[in-house]
Amino acid sequence: MANELDGFNFEQRHGKARVRVARVWRNKSDHIHSMVEWCVSISLLSDCVNSYVRDDNSDIVATDTMKNTVYVKAKECSEQLSAENFAILLARHFTSFYKQVTTAIVKIVEKPWERVHINGQPHEHGFKLGSEKHTAEVTVQKSGVLKLTSGIEGLSVLKTTKSGFEGFIRDQYTALPETRERMLATEVTALWRYSYESASSIPKNPLYFTERYLDVKKSLANTFFGPPKEGVYSASVQSTLFQMAKAVLNRFPDISFIQLKMPNIHFLPVNISSKDNTIVKFNDDVFLPTDEPHGSIEASLSRFWSKM
Template sequence: MEEFAVILGRHFTSLYPQVSEATVTIVERPWERVTVDGKPHSHGFKVGVEKHSTEVIVKKSGSLRINSGIQGYSLLKTTQSGFEGFVTDRYRLLPDTRERIVATEVTAWWRYPFEHVSQLPSKPFCFTQRYQDVKKVLAETFFGPPDVGVYSPSVQNTLYLMAKEVLTRFPDISSVQLRMPNLHFLPVNLGSKEAPLVKFADDVYLPTDEPHGTIEATLISRPMSKL
C-alpha cells in the first residue's frame, strides 16, 4: 500500500509541471472471511475492525516522507492493571488502585527514515509485513506473556513502553506516535447500599465513554552520530 502511494505521488509530481508536492492518504479496511457451521465460507466476508493507513508526501525534488499507521485497534485487560503514582492534590478524586480493567483504542503512526526517493531500498521493502510486525509488538507489550501477563501502573506507562519497544525492535522506523484514550469499565452494584439487589462480585461492569482521558506521546529514535 505504501509503495502504491509513492508511485501515485511520483506520478502527479512528475507528470504535471504545476504540481510541486503530492500528499497521498490511503486507508485499508480489512475484510475477514466468515465461518459457517465451523467451515470457512468460500465467498463470504465481514468487515474487520482495525485499519491499516498510510500518508505519503512526495515533492517534485524527490523529497519524501512515509508515515504508516493503525487505527481502531481495541485492546482490553481484565486484570494486571492499576492507577497509581499520580500527583495528589485537591482536584484529584480517584484513589490509587492496583486492580482494575484497562481498555483503550490505539491509534498509532510511525515514520520511516526514507527522506528521498533515492533512499528507497533497491530490494522491495515489505511495508505490509512491517505493519503486521508493529501491530504484534504493540499487543505483546500491552498484554505481556500469555500465562502471567505484565502489570501496568498506568496507561501512560504502558503507552511509553509500547512505543519504545517498536523503536527498539525496528531500526527502520524513526519515530512513533501513539494515542490511547482510557475507556472505562466501572463496577456495577444493582440496588442501593441499604438494600442491594445484586452485590458486585467482579462480574458486572458498565462501559462508559465520558468522561475519559486521552493519553498521547511521540517517541523519536536518537540518530546515530556521523564520524
C-alpha cells in the first residue's frame, strides 16, 4: 500500500507465510474420508502506517492472528472445497472483518495427496503422496474486486520418441547435431488466470476449481503426448508449449490467460569409444539423464480481451 511520507513514496504490506493446515472430512453415510493439505500464505495491504512511523501498533492485524484464522476457517468448512474457494473465503474475511485492510492476497499450495486403490478398489481412508502440486492465488479488494489464478508446479512428463530439433541457427559455437529422433522431457510449471471479477460471479460448486485443475492438467498432458498409439510429433519444446497453451484456452472459456514454463530436461545420447574400437554405440537406446544445465523455455498466451 503506497503512501507519501516526508517527501518519499512509502509502500508496505505484511502477512503470514507457509501456514500449514490439513483438513479431513468424514462422510458418516458411506464412511469415505477426504482430506487436503494446504500451505497458506497471506499478505495484507492495510492502513497501518503509524506502526512504521509513530510506534503505534493499534491498526496492525497480528500475523499470529492470521495464522489462527486459517485454522478456524478450515474448521468452519464443514464440506470439502477447493483451494481456490478457501483462498477466496480467507481473503474476503480479512477485507470485510478489518476496516484497515484494503486488499488481501492469499496463495495456497496444495500437497498432492491421492486416494490409494487396493486391488482396483478406492480405499475409504488411505492416501499416497503424488508429484505435481496444485497452486491457487487470489487477490480480493474491499470493494469486492477479485483476481483469481491457479496453477501446477512440478508436472514431469517424458516421451521416448516423436520429438526432434532441426533447422536452428548454426555458427562457430554450435555443436548440437540436428535430429528428428530424441527423447523429450520437461517439468511443466503452469499458471492460468480466470475471468471472474468478483466472488459473487464464481461457480457455486465448492469443488469447481478442483475439477477445473484436473481438467487443465489432463489437457496439458494429452496435448504433450498425443494419442496413445501414434503420439504426436514435437518439432521443438517451443512448438509443444504453444500447442499446450492453445489447447487450454480453446477448451476452457473462463480461462483468459495461461503461462507455461517448460525447461528442456536433457537425455544425452551415450557413445563410449576407445582409441581402437567403439565400446558402446548409441542407437536411440542408452542415454545420460541430466537436468543441469537445461534449456529454459517459457511463454504466455491470452485472449485479446484479457486484462493481463
